[in-house]
Amino acid sequence: MSATSTEGRLAVDVDAVAGGVRRLAPPPRSLALAGAAVVAAVLVAAASWGLPLRSVSALDATSDAKTAGTIVAVVFGFLATLLLIPAIQGTALSLRSRSLETAGEIVESRHIAARACEKARRALGYSLAVLVVLGLMLFLLANDAAIIETFLSWEQISRSAVDILRASWLNVWIAVVAECLILVFALTLALVRLSPSKAMAPLRWLAIAYVDVFRAIPLIILLYLVAFGIPLAGIPILSDLPTTWLIVIGLTITTSAYVAEVFRSAIESVHWSQTAAAKSLGFSTLQTSRYVVVPQAVRRVVPPLLSYFIGLQKDTALVLVVGAIDAFGQAKIYAGNYFNLSSVTFVAVIFIAITIPQTRLVDYLLAREERKTGMRKL
């Protein structure tokens, strides 16, 4: 074996292998794969042209809707046809690899065959994706476009949109007010739970019991109990609160139990050596918490807090249980009147639109925290 280096390129020759290079690594067999890719692409493309167009033409709908449907079907069919490109490229490469092999150019043949396999696999993968989308389209168009009519009726959505958007203000208000109360209450619970002094032991037990109990009760049951039960019980101030405030209280009671655990684990995740250093300087326990531990914990707590806040926003839809009219409630009214769920679909879309940017923000913060703590030497 010898290794030479000429002008920055390293060449290693292994002469001592019997039988030479060919037996070690013959070019991959690619023709069968390429052929399969072509067949799949043709079938999928054909189906993608034929089936949607047939469904659209069979619709008993307005000519506007039919034109829109036809355009979508044509575009889809065109996109599906693009599958043939990698499939055919794959076959061409495969044939070229064959001829190179017979000509003795083993290395070149191997490279080309690898590319052929890559193209063929890509065609097959995309074909599968197209099949899934095709299935979805046919499902939507089935039964005279029943799904579209029931869930995605533009007429219904435009009729209800304004009322729904106005009603979603309630969701926002509840989420924001509840979140403020939750942050304060949960932090208190966490600090009580973590206090080391023996005098706080009974309070500590109460905090633990609180967290256990209220993480166990389903939110919808608790909301029911709070929003209906408190007015019935006739408690002096609480019973006179409007329903929306009772909802806020119910959400706060439950979510605080979860968020308290988040705070607790964030505080505990601040390394004991930080507390040791602060204590050694002469800080009291409270000062250590305030200047050293909690500031560090807060940085770690933001991503999971944001996740719980997002969950809270979705839970606001439960006010329906107690008769308050939020976006979902408004949508249900329309749904009930017109026997059509498109307005409810619209509410779902609103939630999606609000939530996804926040989840992306959480991902970004988590990635950034990981990068930072990865670099830290302590």
Next chain:
Amino acid sequence: MSLSVAPHEVVCLIGASGSGKSTLLRCINGLETIEEGEIRLEGDVVSGPGVDYTALRRQIGLVFQSYNLFPHMNVMRNVTIAPMKIAGLGRGPAEERARALLRRVGLEEKANAYPDQLSGGQQQRVAIARAMAMEPKLLLLDEITSALDPELVNEVLRMVRDLAEQGMTMVLATHEMGFARSVANTVCFLDNGQILEMGPPEQIFESPSEKRTREFLRTVLEAGQL
């Protein structure tokens, strides 16, 4: 064990890992509680129940092996926060004191940097400045160079030597035998939680009387640290 430290004296604790050097230091400033015996500072008993450990620790500084700077504060804030929040110094006087200390350790221009922007040796020097900012009567140093790259060890040791020359009372746990020999007034060899041997550096390093001490020094010599 029984140990007395006079004012301005430098005591070095040497011994294998697990022999109790760190524990002894942490007992002195109350981070660890002792079960038997007593610790006295300037005649007052400062161990056992009822002691105001917070007040005690304001008079004793402890510097850790892993520096333990506060990562969410910059260097200036790390050094000034204790004088400001505990000793009640105003921001102006506290920053003046901090700047003087940082100048002494050669890090004045890093006052606005954050700990994770500094090297290990720089962080350790800031940690020493932070402990000194409270003007303690006694400085405890717990293997402060053990986590450092060899090139960075010297800058820290130089600082400690300066402090010793300025009359700071110190108890250091260290593996740096050469340093211990040159800077200590008394060297204690710890083994298994006991002070096996104690005396001036010449006695301990050149003619130790205990067998375990001799064995330890021999392993250290072989490891090239003496």
